[in-house]
Amino acid sequence: MMFDGDFAVARHDTMTLSSKFQMSVPKAVREAKQWKAGQVFAFVPRGEGAVLAADLPDRARWIVPTIVQLELAKWLTREVDEDKAALLIAFTETCVVVDLDSRIALSAADFASRHRLAIADAIIYATAQALGADLLTCDRHFDGLPGVRFIANTKT
DSSP states (O other): OEETTTEEOOTTSOOOOOTTSOOOOOHHHHHHHTOOTTOOOEEEEETTEEEEEOOOOOGGGOEEEHHHHHHHHHHHHHHTOHHHHHHHHHHHTTSEEEOOOHHHHHHHHHHHHHHTOOHHHHHHHHHHHHTTOOEEEOOGGGTTSTTEEEOOOOOO
16 A cells, blocks of 8 residues: 555554444554544545545635536536436535636646647646646646646556
8 A cells, every 4th residue: 555655654554444444544654644533535446546635625625627527427417327427416516626717728728738638638738727726636747847746546
């Protein structure tokens, strides 16, 4: 298992999933990373393990472009079911939802051309840039762009 993309856990520093589906982080890891009780992590499956990304902002500062809502609803409805899609869209409504406006659209056109991004991806990137926000993503085509925090995600 890897934590925050840079700290490999030694063999003796493993975690066990309890019958209540909870994990305890070994003390040596908590102290090395200075994690406290209540620390929030993003959990990203990676190969046979996972990446835990710390230092996430409060949800009131999460930015969700409306194009992301569209992509999530489309994919979840097709691949999972409408109820799960509705739940995730409801969750995104607790974040800062940003509509596509002319300024973001024109910026997205420029980014699509300069970085060879698909239109939806260019809108997502332009939205983050317009708001001065970092884009946290597992999508490889964003890797290396300014303002992107890329977390590699390998399929199991």
